Amino acid sequence: MKKVTTLFFSLSIGLLLASCGNSDEEKKAAAAAAAGPQAYPVFTVNAQNTELGSEYPATIEGIQNIDIRPKVDGFIQKIFVDEGTVVKKGQLLFTIMAPQYEQEVRTARAAISSAEADVNSAQLQVNKTKPLVEKDIISKYDLDAAQLTLQSRKAALAQAKAALANAQVNLGYTSITSPVEGVVGSIPFRTGSLVSSASTEPLTTVSNTSKVYAYFSLNEKQLLDFSKTYKGNTLAQQMKNIPAVNLILADGSTYPQFGKIESINGQINTSTGSASLRATFPNAMSVLKSGGSASVRIPQHVSNAILIPQKSTIDLQGKKFVYVLGDSSKIISTEIEVMELAKDKFYVVTKGLKAGDKVVLEGFQSLKDGVKIKPEVKSTESVYAGIKK
Incomplete structure (x- = not known):
C-alpha cells in the first residue's frame, strides 16, 4: 500500500513540474509574440566599380649582380x-x-x-x-x-x-x-x-639596383586564369595589356612606384608546378635591396561588382549564405557565390544577389529562414565606407 502511495505521489509531482515547464515556455513565447519582431540592421546592396588585387610572394634582385673575383x-x-x-x-x-x-x-x-x-x-x-x-x-x-x-x-x-x-x-x-x-x-x-682565381667565394658583389627585378610564381591554374583575364593573341600582347603592378614591402607598406611585368617563363617547373614571372620596378632612391623579399600585387578591375561584407555571410557545408529581406519583412536564407579574390573585408558576389536587394548586416546567429524581423535600415554609405578605392 505504501509503494502505491509513493508511486502516485511521484507521478503527481512530475505532472506538476511538466505543466509548470510548459507554462514557462508558453509564457516566453507569448511574451515574444507580444513584444513583436526583433530588430536587425539591414542595408541595401548596390553595384559599383572596384579593383581587386592578388598578391604573390616575390624575391628582389638587382638588374645586375656581379661577383667580383x-x-x-x-x-x-x-x-x-x-x-x-x-x-x-x-x-x-x-x-x-x-x-x-x-x-x-x-x-x-x-x-x-x-x-x-x-x-x-x-x-x-x-x-x-x-x-x-x-x-x-x-x-x-x-x-x-x-x-x-x-x-x-x-x-x-x-x-x-x-x-x-x-x-x-x-x-x-x-x-x-x-x-x-x-x-x-x-x-x-x-x-x-x-x-686566388680558383677561390669559390668572391671578393664581393656589386649590385646595380637602379632598377630591380621582382621574381614571383603562378601555379598552372593561376596561369590559365591569367591568360583568360588579359586579352591578346600572343603572350607578348597579353603582357602589354597587364596593368602596372604594386610591390608590397616586408613591413606591409606599398612601394610608391609602380612596376611592369616584362617576362613570363613559358615552361612550368615540374617539381613546383609553377612558372616564374618577372616584374621590373624603378629604384632611383635605392630603397629596394637585392636579396630582399616582398609581394607583387596584380590589380584586376571589376565593373558593376556586387560587394557584400564578409560578416554578413554564413558558411554552411562549404557554401555561403546571406539573409535577404523579403515580403512582409520575412527573411530568406539565400545561397551566394563569390570570387576567390576579396576586396578588403568584402566579398565580390558573382551569383545570388542583385543591386537593390536588402540584406541583414550582422547579429543573425539566432535567426531562422522565414522569420519576420523588424529591419533597422543602415545607410549604404556607412556600410561601404571602409572600402579602399
Whole structure:
C-alpha cells in the first residue's frame, strides 16, 4: 500500500513540474509574440566599380649582380671601399700584391730590347749583302739567308712584345675595378688575405639596383586564369595589356612606384608546378635591396561588382549564405557565390544577389529562414565606407 502511495505521489509531482515547464515556455513565447519582431540592421546592396588585387610572394634582385673575383693569385694589398658603398663603373675596389707579375713585365721589356738589337743587326747584314749581290761579288744565296735571318729576328721581336702585353694584362689584374655602377655587398676578405682565381667565394658583389627585378610564381591554374583575364593573341600582347603592378614591402607598406611585368617563363617547373614571372620596378632612391623579399600585387578591375561584407555571410557545408529581406519583412536564407579574390573585408558576389536587394548586416546567429524581423535600415554609405578605392 505504501509503494502505491509513493508511486502516485511521484507521478503527481512530475505532472506538476511538466505543466509548470510548459507554462514557462508558453509564457516566453507569448511574451515574444507580444513584444513583436526583433530588430536587425539591414542595408541595401548596390553595384559599383572596384579593383581587386592578388598578391604573390616575390624575391628582389638587382638588374645586375656581379661577383667580383680575382684573376690572379696574391695577397690583398688594399681595400678601397666598404660594404654598402655606392660605386661607379671603373672605380678601384681592391689591389692585390703579386710581385711576380711586375717581374714578368721587366723580363718582357728586357726581351724586347734584346730582340730589337737582333733585328737591327740582321737589318745591317741585309743592307751590307744586298749591294754585293747586285755586283755579283757574292751569290744571291747569301742575301736570301740574311733576309731570312732578319725575318726570324722580327718574329722574335713580335713575340717579345706579345709577352710584354700579356705580362702587363696580368699586372693590370692586380688592380680590381667595378665593372658596373652599383652597391658593394659583403666583403668576406681583409687586407693580407691570400686570394686566388680558383677561390669559390668572391671578393664581393656589386649590385646595380637602379632598377630591380621582382621574381614571383603562378601555379598552372593561376596561369590559365591569367591568360583568360588579359586579352591578346600572343603572350607578348597579353603582357602589354597587364596593368602596372604594386610591390608590397616586408613591413606591409606599398612601394610608391609602380612596376611592369616584362617576362613570363613559358615552361612550368615540374617539381613546383609553377612558372616564374618577372616584374621590373624603378629604384632611383635605392630603397629596394637585392636579396630582399616582398609581394607583387596584380590589380584586376571589376565593373558593376556586387560587394557584400564578409560578416554578413554564413558558411554552411562549404557554401555561403546571406539573409535577404523579403515580403512582409520575412527573411530568406539565400545561397551566394563569390570570387576567390576579396576586396578588403568584402566579398565580390558573382551569383545570388542583385543591386537593390536588402540584406541583414550582422547579429543573425539566432535567426531562422522565414522569420519576420523588424529591419533597422543602415545607410549604404556607412556600410561601404571602409572600402579602399
